[in-house]
């Protein structure tokens with residue numbers, strides 16, 4: 001029996017809803033087809049945004065959306081995507097699949113999507129191939145209320161009021177696709193570019209996000225902060241981190257989304273758990289410059305990255321999504337909760353039809369992936385307070401050198417005083433008897449939801465509900481204790497009244 005200890009009286013920090021953020025790039029069928037079909041499409045839509053997808057995203061309370069990339073961001077010139085659609089420039093999306101980008105989804109459309117979702121906006125600016133003037137004018141176009149050439153242009157294009165830009169990324173992966181820069185050089189550019197990301201509305205200051213490291217590139221974090229930090233707070237509100245789960249660790253042969261064995265299952269989960277080390281070690285460097293933790297770590301790209309589905313465009317990064325992905329999501333979201341003192345936002349890559357998508361579409365059809373269900377279950381954590389918790393775990397795995405703890409967990413207290421426990425059982429085949437002990441707290445009642453299935457279980461357009469949440473009632477409440485059996489390969493949400 002594994003014991004889990006929860007102390008609802010010890011609050012460890014606020015869980016920003018943005019910890020469950022999303023990322024949408026002009027890549028493959030994420031934006032076009034997946035989200036935006038245009039006003040004239042036969043697929044039901046509101047102002048071009050497909051209704052089924054928007055409704056499914058609203059169910060998981062998407063808190064923030066990052067756009068337009070990714071690598072695409074550092075090739076994107078925002079003026080190409082405004083004004084009458086017939087006059088918008090057509091170009092080749094050189095980075096992703098060499099397809100025609102007709103710019104029919106631009107700034108106005110992104111803001112409309114965020115309006116429909118009711119989410120915050122995270123725009124990623126172009127440092128790699130754009131000018132300071134271009135970036136500065138984009139911010140002015142979007143956020144300036146008064147009279148100016150750019151604000152007037154926005155009005156002429158049909159939007160009278162300024163929009164709110166909640167977060168602005170100053171470049172993306174500038175160590176790679178965003179310009180192959182050295183950290184000191186990027187740090188200097190960051191100082192310059194961010195100067196012109198003006199706050200036109202002092203009541204809604206834009207949170208500026210600097211380009212952070214790729215995985216374990218600690219040198220990047222250190223040097224960017226060293227180069228930039230003397231400007232103090234407000235100058236940088238967030239520093240990003242990108243880390244993808246690759247089952248094989250080999251970019252040339254990443255492995256299949258659907259065809260995998262137990263060994264690959266545990267390798268994938270172990271690779272995911274590396275996120276904890278990355279947060280801790282990058283966080284320790286950030287602590288040296290910012291001990292008060294005022295600069296947020298922004299994990300604005302995370303998720304699984306497999307070989308594309310056979311027969312699909314390699315540049316479209318389309319992959320299926322199984323219970324393995326559900327576990328990856330559950331582990332990562334628990335980790336972000338546990339590190340909420342430093343991690344202020346995280347964005348899964350990507351929202352629809354790309355990498356670890358929460359939604360897949362095919363023509364007019366749509367399926368919610370196992371990852372969607374995990375976001376749905378974890379959405380109860382949004383805006384809660386992290387509560388102290390600890391679970392006894394044991395090491396499991398299919399290979400001597402690939403061992404993982406059998407459980408991960410996190411607990412929060414929502415505004416209405418309820419406790420929310422989310423647990424993952426990483427074992428492919430072993431259930432776990434659990435006893436949760438709540439310090440000085442009597443549990444009155446509870447309810448639960450579980451997601452479980454065989455490790456390769458997934459949803460298809462023919463069978464969209466193979467993997468779905470089910471009510472979980474097989475638990476007993478006895479004073480300060482809650483006991484249950486956690487099935488193998490599962491993600492559980494328990495909501496408890498105290």
Ligand code: AHR
Pocket residue numbers: 025069070071072172173301349350355
């Ligand atoms: O999410 C796909 C790509 O991965 C993004 O464009 C880039 O930022 C990262 O390398």
